Amino acid sequence: MMFSFTAISSVLFAVLIPAMAxxxxxxxxxxxxxxxxxxxxxxxxQKHLTEALAGSRRATVCIDLGEGSGSGVVxxxxxxxxTAAHVTGGVGRELTVIFEDGKKVKAESLGLVADSDCAxxxxxxxxxxxxxxxxxxxxxxxxxxxxxxxxxxxxxAARGVVVRLGRVVRLASDxxxxxxxLIGGDSGGPLFDLRGRLIGIHSRVGERIQENMHVxxxxxxxxxxxxxxxxxxxxxxxxxxxxKGKGFxxxxxxxxxxxxxxxxxxxxxxPAEKAGLxxxxxxxxxxxxxxxTKEQFQELLKEKAPDDRVRFDFxxxxxxxxxxxxxxxx
Amino acid sequence: xxxxxxxxxxxxxVGWAQTLESSRRTNGLAVHACFEPAREVxxxxxxxxxxxxxxxAYGTVxxxxxxxxTKASExxxxxxLRVTVGxxxxxxPELLGxxxxxxxxxxxxxxxxxxxxxxxxxxxxxxRGTWVVANGATTRIRRRVQVGIVSAxxxxxxxxxxxxxxxxxxxxxxxxxxxxxxxxxxxxLAGLRAGDRIVAVGEAKMxxxxxxxxxxxxxxxxxxxxxxxxxxxxxxxxxxxxSGRADLFGEEKTRNDExxxxxxxRRSGFPRIIQHDILANAAGMGGPLLGIDGRCHGxxxxxxxxxxxxxxxxxxxxxxxxxxxxAAGP
Numbered sequence: 001m002m003f004s005f006t007a008i009s010s011v012l013f014a015v016l017i018p019a020m021a022x023x024x025x026x027x028x029x030x031x032x033x034x035x036x037x038x039x040x041x042x043x044x045x046q047k048h049l050t051e052a053l054a055g056s057r058r059a060t061v062c063i064d065l066g067e068g069s070g071s072g073v074v075x076x077x078x079x080x081x082x083t084a085a086h087v088t089g090g091v092g093r094e095l096t097v098i099f100e101d102g103k104k105v106k107a108e109s110l111g112l113v114a115d116s117d118c119a120x121x122x123x124x125x126x127x128x129x130x131x132x133x134x135x136x137x138x139x140x141x142x143x144x145x146x147x148x149x150x151x152x153x154x155x156x157a158a159r160g161v162v163v164r165l166g167r168v169v170r171l172a173s174d175x176x177x178x179x180x181x182l183i184g185g186d187s188g189g190p191l192f193d194l195r196g197r198l199i200g201i202h203s204r205v206g207e208r209i210q211e212n213m214h215v216x217x218x219x220x221x222x223x224x225x226x227x228x229x230x231x232x233x234x235x236x237x238x239x240x241x242x243x244k245g246k247g248f249x250x251x252x253x254x255x256x257x258x259x260x261x262x263x264x265x266x267x268x269x270x271p272a273e274k275a276g277l278x279x280x281x282x283x284x285x286x287x288x289x290x291x292x293t294k295e296q297f298q299e300l301l302k303e304k305a306p307d308d309r310v311r312f313d314f315x316x317x318x319x320x321x322x323x324x325x326x327x328x329x330x
Numbered sequence: 331x332x333x334x335x336x337x338x339x340x341x342x343x344v345g346w347a348q349t350l351e352s353s354r355r356t357n358g359l360a361v362h363a364c365f366e367p368a369r370e371v372x373x374x375x376x377x378x379x380x381x382x383x384x385x386x387a388y389g390t391v392x393x394x395x396x397x398x399x400t401k402a403s404e405x406x407x408x409x410x411l412r413v414t415v416g417x418x419x420x421x422x423p424e425l426l427g428x429x430x431x432x433x434x435x436x437x438x439x440x441x442x443x444x445x446x447x448x449x450x451x452x453x454x455x456x457x458r459g460t461w462v463v464a465n466g467a468t469t470r471i472r473r474r475v476q477v478g479i480v481s482a483x484x485x486x487x488x489x490x491x492x493x494x495x496x497x498x499x500x501x502x503x504x505x506x507x508x509x510x511x512x513x514x515x516x517x518x519l520a521g522l523r524a525g526d527r528i529v530a531v532g533e534a535k536m537x538x539x540x541x542x543x544x545x546x547x548x549x550x551x552x553x554x555x556x557x558x559x560x561x562x563x564x565x566x567x568x569x570x571x572x573s574g575r576a577d578l579f580g581e582e583k584t585r586n587d588e589x590x591x592x593x594x595x596r597r598s599g600f601p602r603i604i605q606h607d608i609l610a611n612a613a614g615m616g617g618p619l620l621g622i623d624g625r626c627h628g629x630x631x632x633x634x635x636x637x638x639x640x641x642x643x644x645x646x647x648x649x650x651x652x653x654x655x656x657a658a659g660p
């Protein structure tokens with residue numbers, strides 16, 4: 001018994017020392033004090049915060065969903081955004097992203113993890129975007145000073161991004177809580193350490209105002225590749241997996257004797273209309289399958305879920321064309 | 331320390347958790363100890379406004395001889411007011427004046443030798459991320475602190491729902507007859523009565539209701555508007571102070587509002603505010619907003635929602651107090 005204890009201890013030491021050397025070179029000393037002890041300590045917290053803040057603010061965005069809004073943070077120059085799954089709500093959704101200076105750009109939601117509230121989105125317009133650094137080593141600890149940013153209650157040009165200060169008050173295997181207060185609209189926004197490195201994403205408010213839940217960055221890192229490829233991961237409370245049969249296209253068709261289906265009507269604001277289908281187009285194939293009757297077309301669509309991509313080969317004024325669109329929800 | 335934590339999570343497997351004791355949290359007692367210089371300023375230069383033995387607001391001491399400012403709407407109509415400064419309590423303060431735009435009341439208590447707050451001279455706004463200190467819970471003789479940071483850019487908070495006269499009008503052709511004067515409105519204060527016919531607003535005859543709405547849209551809470559009314563064949567000029575729609579009629583609570591606490595009834599319609607993340611309830615307004623050095627940067631004027639508190643900035647506060655305080659004797 002004694003022997004095994006010693007063995008584990010030495011393994012721990014061996015693991016611990018390089019980890020400390022890596023992540024903690026620039027760890028502010030204030031985090032290792034139980035509490036700040038004097039005015040100088042308070043000024044150190046303030047200095048770290050105000051120095052890191054400008055960069056964090058530039059990269060923190062409002063995610064406008066049409067109805068309501070959330071927040072998010074840009075983490076790469078080409079516009080990858082981390083946010084919460086309950087903000088994007090699904091894969092492949094069109095979003096508008098607003099930076100603090102008022103710049104509005106188009107974005108699309110990528111993958112998400114429904115049971116831990118992680119989600120990604122990507123700015124679809126070209127450009128070099130202001131972004132923040134990640135705390136890849138997961139180096140924060142209980143009691144560390146942190147700050148949260150968010151576009152609380154939606155974008156407000158005169159107010160700008162809202163910042164709140166707090167400490168890490170609870171850590172568990174799968175969760176991170178701080179005493180930074182949060183409010184609607186902050187969801188999906190970033191939580192930073194005093195060096196301005198991203199450590200988590202706001203998920204939900206706690207029962208008490210000063211205990212709020214963030215998704216730790218490691219949850220994102222674990223599913224990074226799947227999420228960036230647009231996968232819907234997990235079954236959870238934060239996003240509902242699209243259901244087969246609920247996919248919505250929004251066209252009325254009639255079969256032609258010579259094959260294919262002629263579009264008679266297009267639903268207003270339907271995915272078909274948004275993708276540019278027009279009355280008179282003749283749909284020849286869906287995802288490579290020849291279309292013959294309305295019934296067969298409906299059977300094919302029944303296999304599809306909202307947010308699924310569907311490719312059509314069609315004729316317009318006698319010319320062959322193709323088009324890929326994303327189904328909506330019925 | 332770290333070793334123990336790792337050891338604990340290895341042995342316990344999944345489901346480990348660590349919690350920061352409450353005294354070390356951002357607003358924990360051990361952290362508060364570091365703000366003693368500012369607490370001493372609150373002890374001397376903030377006031378507790380009582381109704382009987384119930385605390386209904388805080389106040390800010392502006393002169394050695396007993397000028398104390400507080401949040402007007404919290405003491406409006408309250409009988410039996412008492413004011414505590416330090417450990418001394420004064421009965422029946424005199425109400426010297428009210429500024430409706432800023433929701434500030436100036437009181438006088440028969441005191442001498444009080445220590446007024448040291449209001450900063452600078453007109454430069456405190457940057458985001460700067461520590462601020464305000465009144466926390468209080469005992470009969472001891473003031474306590476609550477701490478936080480400046481959260482957002484200083485700005486105007488327009489009146490929710492715009493401004494109103496506080497009357498219901500019956501519009502018949504070009505005749506506007508007052509059918510109801512709302513309680514507590516500027517119209518009631520100005521002496522408007524049901525049956526009065528409004529002949530002109532400002533210097534002009536209003537073409538229609540739209541013209542009146544346009545005229546009102548240019549005003550802020552507390553601004554005066556001249557009404558020319560006809561009563562029993564006589565013409566009267568009345569100066570009506572406009573009120574915030576939400577202040578007069580209440581407003582629907584949003585989901586965010588319902589998530590926590592008691593917010594200030596009057597929480598919009600301020601010409602300019604500082605926003606910070608110290609959360610006190612409605613009865614916690616009226617006290618000074620201090621920096622860590624104890625200098626006064628403003629006066630807390632509204633708990634706006636779950637995570638935002640507004641304070642009047644120092645420069646504007648000085649001007650309000652100068653307007654309200656009695657002219658110096660000859």
